[in-house]
Amino acid sequence: AQTVxxxxxxxxxxxxxxxxxxxxxxxxxxxxxxFWYKQPPSRQMILVIRQExxxxxxxxxxxxSVNFQKAAKSFSLKISDSQLGDTAMYFCAFxxxxxxxxxxxTFGEGTQLTxxx
Amino acid sequence: DAGVIQSPRHEVxxxxxxxxxxxxxxxxxxxxxWYRQTMMRGLELLIYFNxxxxxxxxxxxxxxxxxxxxxxxxxxxxxxxSEPRDSAVYFCxxxxxxxxxxxxxxxGTRLTVL
Numbered sequence: 001a002q003t004v005x006x007x008x009x010x011x012x013x014x015x016x017x018x019x020x021x022x023x024x025x026x027x028x029x030x031x032x033x034x035f036w037y038k039q040p041p042s043r044q045m046i047l048v049i050r051q052e053x054x055x056x057x058x059x060x061x062x063x064x065s066v067n068f069q070k071a072a073k074s075f076s077l078k079i080s081d082s083q084l085g086d087t088a089m090y091f092c093a094f095x096x097x098x099x100x101x102x103x104x105x106t107f108g109e110g111t112q113l114t115x116x117x
Numbered sequence: 118d119a120g121v122i123q124s125p126r127h128e129v130x131x132x133x134x135x136x137x138x139x140x141x142x143x144x145x146x147x148x149x150x151w152y153r154q155t156m157m158r159g160l161e162l163l164i165y166f167n168x169x170x171x172x173x174x175x176x177x178x179x180x181x182x183x184x185x186x187x188x189x190x191x192x193x194x195x196x197x198x199s200e201p202r203d204s205a206v207y208f209c210x211x212x213x214x215x216x217x218x219x220x221x222x223x224x225g226t227r228l229t230v231l
Contacts, residue, residue: 033218033219035219037222042224043206043224043225043227044222044224044225045208045210045222045225046222047219047220047221050219091160095218097218104162104165104173105150105160105162105220107159107160108159109159110159
C-alpha cells in the first residue's frame with residue numbers, strides 16, 4: 001500500500017516571501033501521479049498542481065511549483081510571493097492509475113500554512 | 118461549469134436519525150468518489166463509482182453506511198442510524214475518466230450528530 005507523509009504539521013511565512021512544503025511517499029510503482037490540494041477555511045478542496053511521475057520536468061502553476069525527486073520519493077511544493085489568500089491546509093496526495101477502474105487518492109496528513117501580513 | 122455540487126452544506130441531527138448526503142458530479146465525469154474527513158483519521162475514501170456502478174466500497178466503515186448512484190448526475194450517501202462518531206466533513210469528488218484522473222472536489226457537507 002502507498003503511504004504519503006507530510007512531516008510539517010504547521011508552517012508560517014511572511015507575505016511576499018517564499019515557502020516550501022515537504023512531502024514524501026512510499027510506493028513500488030513506477031507510473032503514478034502526485035497532487036497538491038489546498039483546503040482554505042471554507043473547507044473547499046482545491047487542486048493546486050499535478051505531476052506525472054514519468055515527466056522529469058517539474059510542474060509549475062503561476063506562483064506554485066514542485067520539486068519532484070522520483071528516486072528520493074519526494075514531492076515538495078514551493079509557493080513564491082506568498083499571499084494572504086494562500087493561508088490554508090495543504091494536502092499532498094498520491095494516485096496510482098488503474099487500468100480498468102478508477103484511481104484512488106492517498107492523502108498525507110496535511111500542513112497548515114499561515115501567511116502573515 | 119458549476120463544479121461538483123453537494124447538499125446540504127451543513128447537517129445537524131440527533132443520534133439514531135437517518136442522514137442523506139447528496140452529490141451532483143461535474144457533467145460528463147465518469148467517476149464519482151465519496152470521502153470523509155476527520156481530525157483523527159484525515160481524509161478517507163469511502164466508496165467510488167464508475168459509470169454509476171460501485172467499484173470499491175472497502176472504505177465504507179459499517180453497514181450503517183450506504184451509497185447509491187441512480188444516474189450519471191446524482192449520488193447519495195446515507196447513514197442509518199447515525200451516531201456521534203459519524204460527525205465529520207463528507208466530500209464528493211468526480212473525475213473525467215481513468216486517463217485524466219484528476220479529481221475535483223465539492224464544497225463538502227459538515228455533519229454533526231448529537
